Amino acid sequence: MKKNSKLILVLIFSFSHSFIFAQKISIWENHVKLNSWAHKIPVEQSTEIANIGFTGKHANYTNADTWYPSWASDGNLYSPWTDGKINNELCRSYPGEKAHTGQAKIEGSDPLNLKITSLGTTKGSALPYEGRYPSGSLVYNGIWYYGTYCLLDAPSLSMNWPILGPFVGFRISNDYGKTWNTPKVSPSNNLFNEKTDLTAKPVKIGVPHFVDFGKNMEHSPDGYAYLTCHSARIDDNKPRPGNLSWVSGDLIYLIRVKPSPKTINDKSQYEFFAGKDENGKEIWSKELHDLEPIFEWNNNAGNVSMTYNAPLKKFLMCITDGWPTVKSMDSYILESDNITGPWKIVSYLRDFGPQAYFLNIPSKFISDDGKTAWLCYSANFAYSKNGLGNPTGSNYSMSLHEIKFLDKKELSSIKK
DSSP: OOEEEEEEEEEEEETTEEEEEEEEEEEEGGGGGGGGSGGGSSSOBOSSSOEEEEEEEEEEESEEEOOOOEEOTTSOEEEEEEEEEETTEEEOOOSGGGOEEEEEEEEOSOTTSOEEEEEEEEEOOOTTSSEEEEEEEEEETTEEEEEEEEEEOOGGGTOSSOEEEEEEEEEEESSTTSSOBOOSOBTTBOTTOOOOOTTSOOOSSEEEEEOBOSGGGTTOSSSOEEEEEEEOOTTOSSOOTTOSBTTBEEEEEEEEEOOOTTTTTOGGGOEEEEEEOTTSOEEEESOGGGOOOSEEEEEEEOEEEEEEETTTTEEEEEEEEOTTSSSOOEEEEEEESSTTOOOEEEEEETTOBTTEEEEEOOGGGOOTTSSEEEEEEEEOSSSTTTTOOBSTTOOSSEEEEEEEEEOHHHHHHHHO
């Protein structure tokens, strides 16, 4: 990792004793270029969280990607996974009718010492698409809701799954992933009735992920489960080829539902963020066509996740612009006091990974003061054989990296 770094004295209290030790904090170098092109970023720099710092602590588990852990009431994390192996078990979310998605249990509270157990794989045809991949995953009140979405390749574009298909819906488990109830949804009969005609307008509910509200959704303000998703502008005069892919787009949307086996696959139970009125009050609509973005950056948005940092009382949103899907990728972290914004940028990580994707911040690993967390992602599926992982430990796996949320004073001390 190219970095600026400095030894910082950290005071740790443990019962009646205190310990002082030196810790090396590193700043992703490409972030320091932010001010030279900040006019392009459509939000202001955060004044409360000035940047993130990397401690260098990291761990990698399995040889698979698509990790989005959900913290269940039994204390464990549960996550989808695919396109790789856990021990000797293989899962592939393609081709077509043979597509499978995997599920796993993650035990332990120390990110450096976790136990990952595969809970098997589940078949789900992608037809008329070619890929059907894991998406929104939530374990709430002992019930696991596991979503999937579709992808299509376009060999003429020399990209990786550049055509984003519809979100299919959720399968449901009442026993933490041992057995599953498969609903009557399919790519052609999907939850939000988005067309599978490839000449149709871009899908709106692209690759949705549940907002992480902590253990068993304990910090949800109203009992709703919220989901972020990404889409693309229909009226874009100069769209990028493959602009709306699994990891690229223009817009971030927000939807919500009160989760239960009866509601989770019922479109009528969902509400769609439709902007704010003249007094700044949020508008929620029952109509999909009323959707308004909570964040927009034309040709610079993409796959998205959100976590509520309860000690800091901040929503943290991770976005990756991975266009053109097979090269290095840029990610950035935004913060807000409210789930619908307004947003401010914390850190822009150019060429992070250098090909990191599916970034999220598992709430289970946020410290009691909210200042330390672990960034979860997978990386370098196109670079897996040439050892380009940057920062160190950015692997094709469930890759965990310890980060610090820095205020202005802490950031200034590192830069000196």
